Amino acid sequence: MDKVIFVTESDTFKQFFYNGDLFLIKALIILMIADIATGVMKAFVAGNLWSRKSLFGYARKMLVFCIIILANIIDQIINMEGGLVKLTIMFYIANEGLSIFENAVQLGLPVPQELKEKLAVISDGKSSIRTEIKEEFSTNNTPDLPGGELNVNVKVQPEKNEDL
Template structure:
């Protein structure tokens, strides 16, 4: 157990809320799989790429920790990176729950619709 703590300290430093991010990632995977199963769109290849992206998040956090260490920023970049991904995971979990029919407050679903509309518009601009 001591070796794990040494490796975690070396790779991630003292990044706060990393454990919370891990829990959110597992919840997002859980609700994402349930949503895909319900919509009959559960595909191993799609799931595989999703898992790889989740692992990539930790790679980015490690890189942020290295930047903090080199520049002597006391974890500022890594902490900001973790907060960004926490927000991203909460958004994804909320979207998955809404698509599963779990009641979400209207103020939240209204914001999600605005975000989804903006994302579609950005993707439309790229295709032109």
């Protein structure tokens, strides 16, 4: 009688992709699907549903699995017994959960007020972490100098080579 073996039960899958319990992977996949669904709903309601932006989002989701594979390989090399890959997956689970929550807030769904306030602290809707980092490191945003000027003095001297 032929035996059916699922891909996730093969030794190759376990060594290369994920060597632990598949519960975390399944949870991540479910949250990714929920994030995609809430993201599409949010874009549809806002009237800015773009296929290019969606494809970029799907590619980012695939990249998450590439990072998990890399974490699994590193985990096996340094013999952390699954600690690194579990931590990586839990990070992405938290990230997906936060994204779903943000989408729910923007869709106007009822969410607990305390969580909504905490989210407002993280992102006020006008700027993002990426924007804040750009502003922090831009030369036009230097509060120490008037007008956002940046003065840098660099003096380059050739090294003396005494071997010649």
